Amino acid sequence: MAPKVLVSDKLSETAVQIFRDRGIDVTFDPSIGKDKEKLAQIIGDYDGLAIRSATKVTAKLLDNAPRLKVVGRAGIGVDNVDIPAASKKGVIVMNTPFGNSVTTAEHAIALMMAVARQIPEANASTHAGKWEKSRFMGSEVTAKTLGVIGAGNIGAIVCDRALGLRMKVIAYDPFLSEERATKLGVTKVELDELLARADFITLHVPLTDKTRNILSAEAIAKTRPGVRIINCARGGLVDETALAAALKSGHVAGAGFDVFEVEPATDSPLFGLPNVVVTPHLGASTTEAQENVALQVAEQMSDYLLTGAVQNALNMPSVTAEEAAVMAPWVKLAAHLGSFAGQLTEDPIRAVNILYDGAVAEMNLDALNCAVIAGIMKASNPDVNMVSAPVVARERGVKISTTTQGKSGVFDAYIKLTVVTEDRERSIAGTVFSDGKPRFIQIKGITIDAEVGQHMLYTTNEDVPGIIGTLGQTMGENGVNIANFTLGRSSRGAEAIALLYLDAQPPADVLAKLKATGLFRQVRPLEFDMA
Known part of the structure; x- marks a missing residue:
C-alpha cells in the first residue's frame, strides 16, 4: 500500500506533484492546518504531514497520529512543531534549512x-x-x-x-x-x-x-x-x-x-x-525560496517514506539514499543484536557499549547506534523505534559508548554489543554475510554461526552429553520444527549454549518440560522482527 501524505498548508502544486510522481497517495488541503479539530480527526490516516508555519504539530495532535512517521516543514523554523513529543512518538521531524x-x-x-x-x-x-x-x-x-x-x-x-x-x-x-x-x-x-x-x-x-x-x-x-x-x-x-x-x-x-x-x-x-x-517576517518570502523549500520537503519526505533515506532531520541522524541501501542489512543486524540483549536482560540497563570492527566502522554510526538502542528498548516498549529509542534511553539514564577499530579477525566487519547492568555484562556479536543476511557469530565470548529467524530458542547449560538429543526429541514430540540448530561452548566441559531457529515458538508447557530435565540453566524463547 502506498504511503499517505497530508499537505495541510500552502505548498506549490509542483511540490504536490512530486509526491504523486513518486507514487505517494497525497491529500492537498491547505486550509486544514488552521482547523485543529478537523486536523486531529483525520491525521490518524496519514504516514506523513507536510507543513509550513500555520499547522501546529502539538503533543495532542501526535496522540491522534498512530501511523505518522514523518513531519516535513517547508522552511527552517520549526517553532510550530513539538519536537520532543514527536521524538517520543518516533516521528521524524525534517526541515529545509538551505532552500531559503x-x-x-x-x-x-x-x-x-x-x-x-x-x-x-x-x-x-x-x-x-x-x-x-x-x-x-x-x-x-x-x-x-x-x-x-x-x-x-x-x-x-x-x-x-x-x-x-x-x-x-x-x-x-x-x-x-x-x-x-x-x-x-x-x-x-x-x-x-x-x-x-x-x-x-x-x-x-x-x-x-x-x-x-x-x-x-x-x-x-x-x-x-x-x-x-x-x-x-x-x-x-x-x-x-x-x-x-x-x-x-x-x-x-x-x-x-x-x-x-x-x-x-x-x-x-x-x-x-x-x-x-x-518588515513582517519576509526573510524567506521570495517566489524562488518558497518554491525551493516546497520542492525540497516533498523530495525529502518521499525519499524517507519510500527508501528510508533521512535528510535534514532534527531528531534523527541523516542517512542518504545510497547509505540506506548499503547499510540496510547492517541496520537490521544492529536491531537484532539489540533485540537479543534486550530480551535477555531483565535488570535495569546502566550502559550500552557498541564496538564496530572493520568496514562497518566507516558507515553512519549514529544511525547504527539508533538501531541498536531501538532493538534493546523494544523488549520493554514495543512502540519504540529508531527515533524515539535514544530519548527513552536518556530518560532511563543509560550511558551509550561507541568504539571503532580496523579489521581484527576473520570477518571483514562485525558489530559487538555489550549491555551492562548492576550485576553483569552480556555481550553478543554479529556480522552480515555476502548474501546480505545477518548472522550471530559470538554470544558471551562463545563462537557460533547462527542464522537469525523470527522464532528462536536460546539455552545455556553445562557441556555434557545428551543436550542435542533432549532438545531435538522435545521439539519433535511437540510438533515444533527446527529450521537451524547452532551449538557452542567456551571449552570442553565448561559452559555451552544452543540457539535454535524454529518454524514456530514452542508453547509454555514445552519450555517447562525442558526446564524440568535439570539440564539447562536458561531456556529463553526469542522473537525477532524480520520485516
Whole structure:
C-alpha cells in the first residue's frame, strides 16, 4: 500500500506533484492546518504531514497520529512543531534549512542598506510631495565593520555579500573554526569584541536558552555609539524594549527588524520609531525560496517514506539514499543484536557499549547506534523505534559508548554489543554475510554461526552429553520444527549454549518440560522482527 501524505498548508502544486510522481497517495488541503479539530480527526490516516508555519504539530495532535512517521516543514523554523513529543512518538521531524538561505541573507543585506540610507522614510516623504534632501543624510557601508553573530549557513552568505560590498567582516560563533573563518574571509572574535568594534551588527543564530536576549540591555550598552542592528533570524534574540531605549537616546543609530518576539507582531516598542525599518517576517518570502523549500520537503519526505533515506532531520541522524541501501542489512543486524540483549536482560540497563570492527566502522554510526538502542528498548516498549529509542534511553539514564577499530579477525566487519547492568555484562556479536543476511557469530565470548529467524530458542547449560538429543526429541514430540540448530561452548566441559531457529515458538508447557530435565540453566524463547 502506498504511503499517505497530508499537505495541510500552502505548498506549490509542483511540490504536490512530486509526491504523486513518486507514487505517494497525497491529500492537498491547505486550509486544514488552521482547523485543529478537523486536523486531529483525520491525521490518524496519514504516514506523513507536510507543513509550513500555520499547522501546529502539538503533543495532542501526535496522540491522534498512530501511523505518522514523518513531519516535513517547508522552511527552517520549526517553532510550530513539538519536537520532543514527536521524538517520543518516533516521528521524524525534517526541515529545509538551505532552500531559503540566500533569500534570508539578501533580506538582511537589504535591511542594512535601507537603514543606512533611511530609504523607507525618504520614500514616504517623497511620495508625500516633499523634497527633503538634506533631512535624509545616510551612511556608506563601504569600509565599515559588519559584526555577524552566527556564521552558519545564512550567516556565511551574509559574510560573502558584505565582503562584496567592501565591508570589513568580523564574526562571533562558538562553532566557527579559525580555518573556516579564514576560508570565509572574516575575522573570528568574541562577542564583547564584536560589540565594541562593529558599525553594523546582524544576527543569524537560532533562538535557544543560550541565545535568547543575546543582545540584552547590557550587551547593547557595550556597542559602539552609532551602531545599526539588523535581525532577520528569530524574535527574542534582541531585547526590543532595551533597543528602543537605545534608539531613542541615539546610542543606536538605526535598526532593521524582520522578526519579533511575539508574532504576528501588532505592537512592539520598535514600532513608530523613525530610525527603524520593520518588515513582517519576509526573510524567506521570495517566489524562488518558497518554491525551493516546497520542492525540497516533498523530495525529502518521499525519499524517507519510500527508501528510508533521512535528510535534514532534527531528531534523527541523516542517512542518504545510497547509505540506506548499503547499510540496510547492517541496520537490521544492529536491531537484532539489540533485540537479543534486550530480551535477555531483565535488570535495569546502566550502559550500552557498541564496538564496530572493520568496514562497518566507516558507515553512519549514529544511525547504527539508533538501531541498536531501538532493538534493546523494544523488549520493554514495543512502540519504540529508531527515533524515539535514544530519548527513552536518556530518560532511563543509560550511558551509550561507541568504539571503532580496523579489521581484527576473520570477518571483514562485525558489530559487538555489550549491555551492562548492576550485576553483569552480556555481550553478543554479529556480522552480515555476502548474501546480505545477518548472522550471530559470538554470544558471551562463545563462537557460533547462527542464522537469525523470527522464532528462536536460546539455552545455556553445562557441556555434557545428551543436550542435542533432549532438545531435538522435545521439539519433535511437540510438533515444533527446527529450521537451524547452532551449538557452542567456551571449552570442553565448561559452559555451552544452543540457539535454535524454529518454524514456530514452542508453547509454555514445552519450555517447562525442558526446564524440568535439570539440564539447562536458561531456556529463553526469542522473537525477532524480520520485516
